[in-house]
Amino acid sequence: MKRRLLLLFLILPPSFLLAQRDPTWGYVSRKRADSLRAIVEKLPNDTLKMSAYRSLGFYYQESKFDSSLYFHEKQLELAKKLNIKLWQSDAHAQIGQNLYYVGDVTRSYESLQEAIRLAEDEKNESSNWHVWIFSNAETLHDSRIAILAMNYIMLGNLYNILGESGKATSMSEVALKLGTTIHSAKIISLALTNMSQFFSPDSALVALRKSLEVANSGGYRRFMGGILTNMGTIYYANGNIDSAKHCAYQAVRVTQSQNNLLELIYAYDLLSFLYAIENKMDSSLHYASKELETAQHSGSSGDLLSAYGKMSHAYKSKNRLDSAFKYEQLSNFLNDSLKNYRIRKMSEYQSIAFNEQLRLKDLEKERKDFENKIRTNTLLGSLFTLFVIAGLLYRSSRQKQKAKQKIEQSYDQLKSTQAQLIQSEKMASLGELTAGIAHEIQNPLNFVNNFSEVNSELIDELKQEIDKGNLEDAKKLAGSIDENEQKIVFHGKRADAIVKSMLQHSRSSSGVKEPTDINALADEYLRLAYHGLRAKDKSFNATMKTDFDQSILKINVVPQDIGRVILNLITNAFHAVTERRSVPKISTDNNYEPTVTVNTKKSGTKIEIMVKDNGNGIPQKVLDKIFQPFFTTKPSGQGTGLGLSLSYDIVKAHGGELKVKTKEGEGSEFIIVLPA
Amino acid sequence: MKILVVDDEKDMQMLFEQRFRKEIREKLVEFVFAFSGEEAITYLNGNHQAVLILSDINMPGMSGLELLEQIKKKYKTPPPIVMMVTAYGDKENYDTAMRLGADDFLTKPVDFSLLKEKLKIGF
Numbered sequence: 001m002k003r004r005l006l007l008l009f010l011i012l013p014p015s016f017l018l019a020q021r022d023p024t025w026g027y028v029s030r031k032r033a034d035s036l037r038a039i040v041e042k043l044p045n046d047t048l049k050m051s052a053y054r055s056l057g058f059y060y061q062e063s064k065f066d067s068s069l070y071f072h073e074k075q076l077e078l079a080k081k082l083n084i085k086l087w088q089s090d091a092h093a094q095i096g097q098n099l100y101y102v103g104d105v106t107r108s109y110e111s112l113q114e115a116i117r118l119a120e121d122e123k124n125e126s127s128n129w130h131v132w133i134f135s136n137a138e139t140l141h142d143s144r145i146a147i148l149a150m151n152y153i154m155l156g157n158l159y160n161i162l163g164e165s166g167k168a169t170s171m172s173e174v175a176l177k178l179g180t181t182i183h184s185a186k187i188i189s190l191a192l193t194n195m196s197q198f199f200s201p202d203s204a205l206v207a208l209r210k211s212l213e214v215a216n217s218g219g220y221r222r223f224m225g226g227i228l229t230n231m232g233t234i235y236y237a238n239g240n241i242d243s244a245k246h247c248a249y250q251a252v253r254v255t256q257s258q259n260n261l262l263e264l265i266y267a268y269d270l271l272s273f274l275y276a277i278e279n280k281m282d283s284s285l286h287y288a289s290k291e292l293e294t295a296q297h298s299g300s301s302g303d304l305l306s307a308y309g310k311m312s313h314a315y316k317s318k319n320r321l322d323s324a325f326k327y328e329q330l331s332n333f334l335n336d337s338l339k340n341y342r343i344r345k346m347s348e349y350q351s352i353a354f355n356e357q358l359r360l361k362d363l364e365k366e367r368k369d370f371e372n373k374i375r376t377n378t379l380l381g382s383l384f385t386l387f388v389i390a391g392l393l394y395r396s397s398r399q400k401q402k403a404k405q406k407i408e409q410s411y412d413q414l415k416s417t418q419a420q421l422i423q424s425e426k427m428a429s430l431g432e433l434t435a436g437i438a439h440e441i442q443n444p445l446n447f448v449n450n451f452s453e454v455n456s457e458l459i460d461e462l463k464q465e466i467d468k469g470n471l472e473d474a475k476k477l478a479g480s481i482d483e484n485e486q487k488i489v490f491h492g493k494r495a496d497a498i499v500k501s502m503l504q505h506s507r508s509s510s511g512v513k514e515p516t517d518i519n520a521l522a523d524e525y526l527r528l529a530y531h532g533l534r535a536k537d538k539s540f541n542a543t544m545k546t547d548f549d550q551s552i553l554k555i556n557v558v559p560q561d562i563g564r565v566i567l568n569l570i571t572n573a574f575h576a577v578t579e580r581r582s583v584p585k586i587s588t589d590n591n592y593e594p595t596v597t598v599n600t601k602k603s604g605t606k607i608e609i610m611v612k613d614n615g616n617g618i619p620q621k622v623l624d625k626i627f628q629p630f631f632t633t634k635p636s637g638q639g640t641g642l643g644l645s646l647s648y649d650i651v652k653a654h655g656g657e658l659k660v661k662t663k664e665g666e667g668s669e670f671i672i673v674l675p676a
Numbered sequence: 677m678k679i680l681v682v683d684d685e686k687d688m689q690m691l692f693e694q695r696f697r698k699e700i701r702e703k704l705v706e707f708v709f710a711f712s713g714e715e716a717i718t719y720l721n722g723n724h725q726a727v728l729i730l731s732d733i734n735m736p737g738m739s740g741l742e743l744l745e746q747i748k749k750k751y752k753t754p755p756p757i758v759m760m761v762t763a764y765g766d767k768e769n770y771d772t773a774m775r776l777g778a779d780d781f782l783t784k785p786v787d788f789s790l791l792k793e794k795l796k797i798g799f
Contacts, residue, residue: 442763446785447687453788454694484694487687534734535764544736 030259033059047129050078050087057094063261063298069098084129086147089118093151100158101262112155117363119148142182149178149187156194169198189214193227201234208234225255225263232270236277245274261298265291265307272310276317285314305334366401373397421642440498440531444491451484451491458484497524511561513654515554518674519600522548522566522609526598529570533578542577542594549600552607555676557654562674565647565658569611569670570596572643576615576668607674614667623662677795680708680726682716682743683761684735695788705795713738717746726756728795733762733769741772748777759794761786 033056040052057071076091096111118124125140156171172194179187189211196204196211208231215224232247251267254260268291275284288310295303308331315324373393458481465474526544533540577594597612618626625631627648651658655675662668681692689709699705708726710716712735720726729747733740744758757779762769765783773781780794 442784443685446763447685447691449785450691450695450788454691458694480694483690487690491687530736531734534739541737541739541742 030059046078046082047084050075050082050084051130053078054087054090054094061094061098061262063259065098065101065298069095069102072098082129085118085121085124086144087129089115089124089147089151091115092118093147093154096158097154100161105158105162108158109155112151112158115151116148116155119144119151145178145182146184146187149175149182149184149191152178153187153190153194156191160194160197165198169195185214190223193223193230196230201237205231205234223263225251225258225260225267228254229263229266229270232267232274236270236274241274241278245271248274261294262303265294265298265303268294269303269306269310272314276310276313279317281314281317285311285318288314305331308334362401362405366398369397369401370394440528441495444495444498447491448488448495451488455481455484455488511558513556513558516557516559516562517554518552518557518562518607518609519548519550521559521563522546522598522600525563525567526570526596529567529574533571533574537578540574540578542574542596545595545597547597547599549602552600552602552676555607555674557674558650561650562654562672565650565672566598566609566611568643568647569672570598572670573611573613573615573668576613580615602676605676607676609672609674610669611672612667612669617664617666618660618662618668619664623660626660627658677704677728678706678708678726679728679730680710680716680719680756681730682710682713682735682740683730683732684711685732686711688732712736713740713743716743720747720751729756729758730761731758733760733764733773741769741776744773744778745776 036052036056036059040049040056043049043052053071053074057068057075060068060071072091072094076088076095079085079087079091092111092115096108096115099105099108099111122144125144152171152175156168156175159165159168159171172191175187176191176195179191192207193211196207199207208227212224212227212231215227228247228251232244232251235241235244235247248267248270252264252271255264255267268287272284272287272291275281275287288307292304292307292311295307308327312324312327312331315321315327370393373390458477462474462477462481465471465477523546526546530542530544573596577596581592581594593614595614597610599608599610599612601608601610622631622633626644628645631645648658651672651674657671657673659671659673660668661671681688689707692707692709693700696705696707700707708719708724710719713731714737716729716731717738731740731743740760740762744760747756747758755777758777759780759782760769760773760778761782761784763784765781770781782791
């Protein structure tokens with residue numbers, strides 16, 4: 001029993017015994033680490049074990065990465081077993097940090113992402129244990145935010161190593177924001193330190209001094225060495241080598257006392273560098289070998305490489321070429337293998353980072369979907385059923401999400417195919433029109449050209465008559481000129497309108513409704529359709545009849561769209577009568593007179609446009625298919641099968657109806673009903 | 677010389693009258709107008725004679741080519757001269773018109789000086 005109490009005392013000392021309550025910054029003494037190591041396997045319960053592994057992981061974090069990794073993995077294992085989500089998050093983050101120290105950026109990235117994912121989820125707030133470990137504030141929420149902020153800081157460090165300074169800064173900014181919301185001086189200081197490297201030297205110094213101040217006053221000394229080394233670097237950049245050295249010495253002292261090998265290496269590195277600058281090669285060599293020794297101890301290849309470089313440089317300056325050569329070779333060898341390793345890891349990281357983006361997007365979608373479902377169901381039942389339903393919904397929403405994605409994908413494909421088909425349908429009907437339009441344009445042009453030639457002749461004559469003083473004839477001539485002039489203007493406008501309507505037809509529909517004269521529209525497209533078909537098929541002929549209700553005022557429609565519907569129906573009608581004439585089915589067809597009738601009628605609040613033919617009619621068995629997309633009775637390649645389907649959609653979109661009446665052997669009538 | 681002009685464009689009448697105003701004044705030509713193939717047939721059936729028929733091709737109802745065919749079949753002695761005037765100067769139209777016995781083929785916009793040349797030389 002006595003032994004047990006002692007154990008508890010070691011692992012969970014009451015807060016007054018701890019220098020600070022937050023071991024994230026804490027410094028685990030060698031003595032405490034040794035005792036923990038001795039007893040950890042014998043600890044009576046898993047939560048205590050988990051906590052002990054975490055402390056051990058921290059102890060080795062700046063001195064031996066593989067050991068640290070091992071203990072944090074143990075922490076993770078237990079946190080998973082106990083289902084304590086925030087401790088899992090913390091373990092993932094610590095593992096991620098160790099992994100980037102050993103250069104495995106890929107796994108580091110994955111691990112940190114997982115840590116963030118776990119800490120981001122508010123639901124995991126309740127899944128914690130000893131919240132004060134992570135935060136000074138004692139609420140579940142603040143504790144989770146503190147973990148999340150730390151995770152972002154570590155991810156920022158990783159990005160920094162990867163050279164993605166933009167992302168590194170934004171991660172630090174996120175951490176700074178989070179730290180500010182929970183008033184955590186520690187996180188603010190850390191974030192500022194990290195951000196300072198992207199500041200101008202002066203602002204960076206200010207930020208670092210502030211960090212140092214926070215570290216000193218709060219007793220959070222763990223990162224002081226790093227802050228000092230950074231400050232030293234900035235002093236050097238400002239040309240102040242003495243201050244730089246002063247900082248480096250302080251950093252060495254602090255980190256040695258903490259057994260923080262990682263930061264110690266940086267401090268030695270800076271010292272060696274500064275002495276080399278001053279050309280004091282003995283001192284430079286001294287610190288380079290200290291750096292080398294420490295790096296060999298910590299097992300960080302990157303630091304080892306840097307130390308080799310320093311050694312080689314120092315020996316070279318001292319003219320000890322064989323030693324310089326030895327370290328250069330070592331450096332080259334390590335550099336090559338590191339480079340290969342890094343290239344491999346970087347490319348792994350690239351692809352993973354990309355997949356991660358995709359996955360996050362999916363998750364976000366999934367989450368929103370899920371939340372919506374939950375909200376709806378809150379109304380439905382008791383809390384218990386809610387849980388059951390939510391559970392089920394979660395599963396089904398995951399499946400649905402997948403199905404939905406597939407459907408959305410197919411839908412997008414379908415939409416683009418449809419757009420293409422609509423365009424080709426339009427171009428096909430445009431093709432039918434062009435010939436008609438050519439004809440329609442030559443006619444007005446004929447008048448414009450000839451009447452203006454006549455007019456110039458008449459003007460000559462007019463001058464002559466005036467010279468002769470023959471005013472009576474001159475007046476007559478002027479009258480003729482005026483009349484001709486009016487013809488020129490009229491036919492010029494006619495040509496203009498034809499070109500405009502062609503452009504309108506080929507252009508994508510503006511989709512804008514405007515007051516439109518339906519009778520004029522129907523008449524225009526009737527003419528165009530007729531001449532278009534005549535241009536293609538010389539033998540084509542049909543009687544056109546129109547009966548327009550003049551009481552129809554302009555109605556609001558998209559003229560290009562409704563024009564297309566009318567054109568389509570009229571073209572179909574012409575095809576129907578042509579077919580009947582070319583393949584007479586009924587004996588009385590000897591006197592068959594192909595006739596297409598276009599009528600408009602106002603009835604109440606509706607406008608009807610009727611396109612009627614006396615063709616063969618539509619067989620009953622295909623009647624219910626004619627509005628289906630891709631249904632066509634034409635030989636393949638001759639019709640898109642979209643004409644009627646699109647027409648139907650257009651009329652529907654106008655709040656109208658497209659109806660058909662047909663009798664086999666007598667003809668068909670299509671009726672467009674539009675709101676007036 | 678009596679010329680029958682067949683075209684569904686009503687302004688053709690005014691144009692011809694303006695273009696040939698001197699010739700009309702000097703009674704060198706006389707114009708009759710029909711605005712469809714059917715109207716032209718009615719006119720010809722009414723024992724009215726025309727030496728020259730200028731016909732459009734694309735018209736609602738009876739087309740200019742059908743009219744040409746009928747005229748060439750029905751009025752053998754002496755066959756009136758039929759000149760097609762069309763916006764469609766394509767080969768197919770031209771060949772059909774020639775096969776059906778058209779005497780000449782003009783395209784719109786009509787070149788009246790050319791038309792006058794043809795009238796002077798040919799007729």
